Amino acid sequence: MVTGTGLVERAGGLREVARRRAADAEERRRLTPDVVAGVLESGFARHFVPVGFGGAGGTFREFADAVAVVAEGCAAAAWCASVASSLARVAAFLPAQGQAEVWAEGADAFVVGSLSPAGKAAAAPGGWRVSGSWACVSGVDFSDWVVVCAVLPGQAGARLFALPRGAYAVKDTWSASGMRGTGSNTVVVDDVFVPESRSVDRQRLFDGPAVPIQAVNGLSCAPAALGAARGALRLWS
CATH class of the missing domain: 2.40.110.10 (Butyryl-CoA Dehydrogenase, subunit A, domain 2)
Structure with a gap:
């Protein structure tokens, strides 16, 4: 059963790809291209993009849950997935013309x-x-x-x-x-x-009608740590 935008469900598939490629990412000091493609295809980049520019209109709860799922396979992939969502939300504070430039080729x-x-x-x-x-x-x-x-x-x-x-x-x-x-x-x-x-x-x-960044900034960090801990616990269970 798909809930919300489906990000959490798609994150499960990304988790498995990221798990298989985690050692490669560690050695390369960056994610592998297929994992980056998975981050974008799963919908992390578009999650907080304004709907008018093709965004998903996602929630913070769904975002946090999805990042934690990915982190069960690879904390680095989850961290970058979090960045993709969080920095798109920052870009959404730009003037409308600037937003149109950022997402001119799509919300991903x-x-x-x-x-x-x-x-x-x-x-x-x-x-x-x-x-x-x-x-x-x-x-x-x-x-x-x-x-x-x-x-x-x-x-x-x-x-x-x-x-x-x-x-x-x-x-x-x-x-x-x-x-x-x-x-x-x-x-x-x-x-x-x-x-x-x-x-x-x-x-x-920090102010205005949008959710202040100080109220939600921790959500860009904590879910990756939570998911990594879950993954480690499973390895030892």
Whole structure:
């Protein structure tokens, strides 16, 4: 019986693929292409995408349950599945024109990113010029878009900027002892112009009519740990 959007049920299939490929992901320090394809085909990327752009209109409960299911097979795959959903939700705070650009080719665009204000942005006609380096961006090797955060000199707060693949470089820096398969490498942006349509004040994530990010941000982390613990328990049972 399929419930909600069917994400939890499809996550069961992804769990088995990810389980078989977990050792490969650990060795490669990134997911294998078939697992990434499974993340997108299962519906994680589109789960929080606005319905008007082809999104699923999914719930936080369904998202958390599905991530935990995948983590029973591979915690790294579950983490990247969580990123695919969570960063798409962040992209949904962009102005409508920016959202249309991100999902111009469909709701399964793989959006990754960092909300840490590690970059700098300078105002330019029609937008900003952005530069910076953001570490630990999970799944970035397979990304279509990245959302990064930068400060504007002389101004309080920070802004988010969405950049398409090709506008940023990926530096291979991920060599952690655990969760190696997440491929959490570094994004580098060198004086790239970002139009106003693809930027939003970071404070928008914390207030307004949408669910504040501080109320749900833990859901992007906890389910992967829960599912991994379940999987480990089964191995020892």
